[in-house]
Amino acid sequence: MLTHALVRPPSANFADGLTSVALGKPDVARALEQHACYCAALEQCGLVLTRLAADADFPDSAFVEDTAIVTGDVAILTRPGAAARAGEVARIEPTLRAIFLRIHAIATPGTLDGGDVCRIENHCFIGLSERTNEDGARQLAGFLAQEGCTSTAIDIRGIRGILHLKSGISYLGNGRIALIDAFAQHTAFRNYEIVQVARGEGYAANLLRLNDHVVIAAGFPKFEAAVRALGYDVIALDMSEFRKMDGALTCLSLRF
Template sequence: MQSYTFSHAITRKPSRSIIAGLRAVDTGTPDLGVMQAHHVDYIAALRATGAEVIELDALEAFPDSVFVEDTALCLPQGAVVMRPGAPSRLGEAAEMAPHLQALYGTVLRITGDDSYIEGGDILTTETEILVGRSARTNAAGVAELTRLVADWGLPVREVFTPPGVLHFKTDCSLLDAETILSTRRLAASGCFAGYKMIYVADGEEACANTIRFNDLVIMPAGFPKTRATLDQAGYKVVEIGNSECAKLDGGMSCLSLRFTPKR
């Protein structure tokens, strides 16, 4: 299943400058030491599945650069370098491009001056690419991505991220070929018609951003009701501390690019 079976992941070490990272609401300064410890656990979980994990050096010039997912969309057919909607993050995509070029035969780029799109707004399933319009992803960005991947066999479907939610995947995750984990506020839009749904528990909306990575569902620690639901549904769940990344609106998917490259 190409949407959750991967041979590779790319991560980036958190920088000391991360204390200046973007956040919607100030809930405190991230503790770099705790974040680094969580990051080690995250990489270990990915590697436990047999994947090759490439850990890039920290980028002090880019406080949010630990959140590598926003820089690219990686599919078996190729990679597309994004154009982040936050001006301070534009350079992160350029820094990621050469690492993708070393792994992929096809690397495309979002280049339009009016196009903005971030990987956190893109959910790829077995049958389609869902792209959520948000404060970081606009109509021009969605349209340009649609043109670039037109021959890759997966249609792009534009959906809408709820007001006040940073990214589309802040509120949803792919659990398997047929099943989505979602908040009720996002699912209420009807964007997941045709999929099986598992809803996060009331009050645990912050754990909607998990990742299915090979045989594991990797979720943030501290959400026992949703964890129990996933256990009962038969998923193999690993919890990773996310207290510090959460202060910067970051979750499990934000911390890696996950893919099986073809040259």
């Protein structure tokens, strides 16, 4: 059961962050409202929040998930693949050291973004992407093995429209995974029940299973109906301003 989460609100210069999409500049005031709703949803799902201060030195720093992999009593500090985000790890490290008993860290020449790691029970899928390289994935696999967790690397380079692995896959629990079309036939997922995301609704593949709830992005009616039909208690949140900056639901918190 998840009990805690770390969150950081967008800074005033959030619109200066990195993005690979052409959806216009985010409205920072609206992003702050959406972040507040996001935090309220996490609390509704039973999580106690540690709220970090906004950090204008790093416009992308609201996406705290990219800075660490957290599992059990362990935090694995990442090494973001975008040079502009490198300093975010040092900013969050003291908070993580105060919470977790053991700390590992990805070292050069490895790069790793937390958004490229999807944990399904005691197994992690690690995306090889523009932000996560083979060496980073290898180091992470080694740290995970020390903690009794297995892993599989999935190469997503060349798949259009997704920045991270979790742009196209999320775990719903109960042996079910939500997948975009590009992953639906991948042999790595053959032992799971697949909830395929409809064409045109790919953004909805990034979701949060939080205890008895599933939090999804609002505005994707086919996928929302499919998730509700499976009996989940669904919370739908407007993520428009974060989507403009390549962000999604999982990006905005570290949950443990």
